[in-house]
Amino acid sequence: MEKMDGEAIYLSGRVLWVVKSREELHAKVLDDYPYYVRIDLKNGENICTCPSGGNCKHLEAVKLAYEHGFYFDCPDSGMFPEACAFSMLNEVPGLGLEVTLKELRHALETDESGSSAAMLLLRAAELVERTKAWKKIPVLEDAVKEYSSLFPDYDLTERLKSRIELLLSKRSGEKR
Ligand SMILES: [Zn+2]
Structure with missing residues (x-):
């Protein structure tokens, strides 16, 4: 797969979903593998399950998606943001x-x-x-x-x- 930066990942539709749970974002991004990203909106702390562990292009892609309003508001999704994304997509x-x-x-x-x-x-x-x-x-x-x-x-x-x-x-x- 061609190497892409965060913007290209976002623009090519590889940010599958973003869930906002109170002050946190959770997201799934398709790159070489599917990766999960979590961002604390209060202080910008983040983690990504790609090899770099965070502060990466996947983080950038998720931020762009969020800024463009591409997210589901799930205030009570707690430990299971993916379940909330699923039920939203089901709607x-x-x-x-x-x-x-x-x-x-x-x-x-x-x-x-x-x-x-x-x-x-x-x-x-x-x-x-x-x-x-x-x-x-x-x-x-x-x-x-x-x-x-x-x-x-x-x-x-x-x-x-x-x-x-x-x-x-x-x-x-x-x-x-
Ligand atoms: Zn990453």
Whole structure:
């Protein structure tokens, strides 16, 4: 992956979500790996789970996202900011689908076990069904094709394929 600075990371949409919990920001950023960033807004203290541990381009990207109003207000998310981000994205399934597809793309490139990619595929299928975003089905079909070339001998691969089949039949039911 090409090396990007904080601004490029932000502009390319790799800040998946930002949660503001009282005086703290929590965020997830996709770079070579998914990283988690926490920032104390009172004093700027921060930590990032990338190798540099903080004060890094991921921190810059999260700050930019926050400054542009891209965050969820979760005053009581406590130890579980990701859970709050999930429930917020669930309220805005169109955005949730966008975020899930980004994570899925990333997981297909980096996930050695196929476990995260499979979970993300199932979640994306749910969101497509809920939002009736049928035009995204080809994206999922491609992802399953890619998945089955990586993990051809998994029974799981067959289950993912049949999940997409189910989506296709829902779509044609919808059109009738
Ligand atoms: Zn970092």
